[in-house]
Amino acid sequence: MQVQHLLDTNEARLKAVIEATPECIKIVAPDGTVQFMNKAGLCMVDATEAQTVEGCCVFDIIAAEHRDRWIENHNRVCNGESLNWEFDLISLNGTRRHMETHAVPMPNGDGTFSQLAVTRDVTERKRSEQTLKRHDIILRGQKYALEQAVHGKPIKEVLETLVKTVEDQSDGSLMASILLIDPEGRRMLHGASPSLPAGYNEAVNGVEIGPAVGSCGTAAFRGEEITVQNIADDPLWADYKELALSHGLRACWSIPILSSQQRPIATFALYYSIEQTPAPEDREAVELLARTAGIVIEWYREIAERKELMAQLETRVSERTNELNNVNAALQSSNDTLEQFAHVASHDLKEPVRKIKIFTSRLEDETGHLLNERGKTYLHKIQSSAERMSTMIEGVLNYSVQNGAPKINEKIDLNIIIEEIRNDLEVVIQQKHAVVNAGPLPVIEGDRILIHQLFYNLLNNSLKFTTEQERPVITIEATPVLQHEDASYNILITDNGIGFDQQQSEKIFDTFTRLNSKDKYDGTGLGLALCKKIVQRHHGTIMASSENGKGATFSLILPVVQPASADLQPV
Structure with missing residues (x-):
C-alpha cells in the first residue's frame, strides 16, 4: 500500500x-x-x-x-x-x-x-529576427544605392538597387517598380522594374498621368497613395486592365516620390500576381526607400541640368572664342595695314619737313641780316616747330616698326612739355586771347611723344570748346598722391569753356564720340579716346567732371616711375 x-x-x-x-x-x-x-x-x-x-x-x-x-x-x-x-x-x-x-x-x-x-x-523571437534581417537588407541596399550615386553610376542602376532591396526584404511574392515623371510633369517614364515583364514596362513608358491612369499615373496626378486590390474591377485601371492582366498582374499599390519642394517627381509601386494589399512591412520599406529615391532622382536631375548648362556655356565660349579669333585676325590684318600706312606716311612726311628745315636754315643764312627782331623770332619758331615735327614723325615711324609696342621709358619734365605745347598752339592762344597758367609740374617716366600728344590734345580741347563771351583761362596744376606705396601725381587741367553734361563723363572717352555739332566745333572724336589710351598705357587713370556752361576739369593720375615688372601698354 x-x-x-x-x-x-x-x-x-x-x-x-x-x-x-x-x-x-x-x-x-x-x-x-x-x-x-x-x-x-x-x-x-x-x-x-x-x-x-x-x-x-x-x-x-x-x-x-x-x-x-x-x-x-x-x-x-x-x-x-x-x-x-x-x-x-x-x-x-x-x-x-x-x-x-x-x-x-x-x-x-x-x-x-x-x-x-x-x-x-518562438513567434515573437522569429518576428524580431525577421525584422532585424529586413532592416539590415534595407540599410545595406540604401547604402549601396547612395554609393552608386556618389560614384556616378547610371541612375537606372541606382534605382534598380532600391527596387531589388524592396523585393529582397519581403517575405511575399511581389514586384517593385519606380516610374519617373518627366520634367514637364506630364508623362511617366521608365525608371527601374527588373522583375516586371519587359512587355509591360515598354507599354507604360511614356504614358500621360491623369485622374484614372492605373495606380502610378493616378498617384503622380493626385500626389497621394493609391491602393488597388483588384485590378480587374477597379475603375482606375479601366483603360489599362487588359495590359496588366495579360502580364499576370492582379493588384498594385503606388505612392508618389516627392522632391525637396514636396512636388511629385516619380512613383514607387508594388505589383502582385494575386488580389491583395501590401503587407505593413513592405509599405514601411517602400516609404523609407522612396525618400532615398527622391534624393537620388533630384540629385541626378541637378547634375544633368548643370551638365546641360556647362555644355551651353562651352558652346558659347567656343563661339565667342571663334568670334574673337576672327576679330583678332581682322585686327592683326588691320594693324599690319596701319603699320604699313604709318611707315609710308611717316616716310613721306619726313621729306617736306626736311625741306622746311633746309630752306629755313638757308633763309636764315642768306637773309637773316635783313630781318628785324620780330622776323628772326618768327623764323626761329618755324625752325623749332619743324624740328619737333621731325621728331614726332620719327617717333611714329619707330612706333610702327616696333609693332605698336615700343619700350620707350625716359624721364619727362612736364614743365618743358607744356612750354612746347604753348609754342605749338601759340597762334590759337593769341587769336582767342587765352591764358594758360601752369604751376610747377613733376618729372615722370614714360614715352615723350605720347605724353606730348596727351597734353596737346587736352589743351587743344580746352582752347577749342570756349565761349565767345568769356576769355579762355586754362589752369594746370599737380598734387602728389600716394597709391599702393608708389608715388603718383594728380594733374588737374581746368578750363572755363562750354563744359558738358556730367552724365556724359564716361562717354566722352569713347572713340568717335562727339557731344557738340561738327559744324561749330571741328574734330574727329578721337582726341579724348587717345588720351585715355595713353594714360592707361602709362598705368594711370583719367577722369572728367563738368557742368554745362561752367567749364571742365580733367584729372590725370600718373605714376612718377613706371612699374618695373611691366612694359608700357600698347595704345
Missing part, C-alpha cells in the same frame, strides 16, 4: 509539473494521433479542453509548407531518434505561430515508440 501511495503521489506531482510548464508538452502516437497535451499546448493551438485535440491527428494543424518535413521528423523520432526542428502551425482559430520543438522517442511497452516533445512558441 505504501508503494502504491508513493507512486500515486509522484504521478500527481509529475502531472502538476507538466500542467504548470509554460511550454507545450505532448505525446504523439506513430500515426500522428495526439495522445496527450498539457494546458500550455492547448493554449498554443487555441483549444479550450484536452478532448478537443486528444485523439485527433496533429498533422492537420501543421502549416502546409512545413507538414511533409514535420511528418518525416516525427517518423524518425518514432524510430528511436531525438531531434530538434522548427515549424509553423495553424491554430484552431487560424492563427499562425512559429514553433521550436525538442522531441525524443517514448517507449509504448510493445516495442514501438511515440513522440514525446517539448515545444515552445
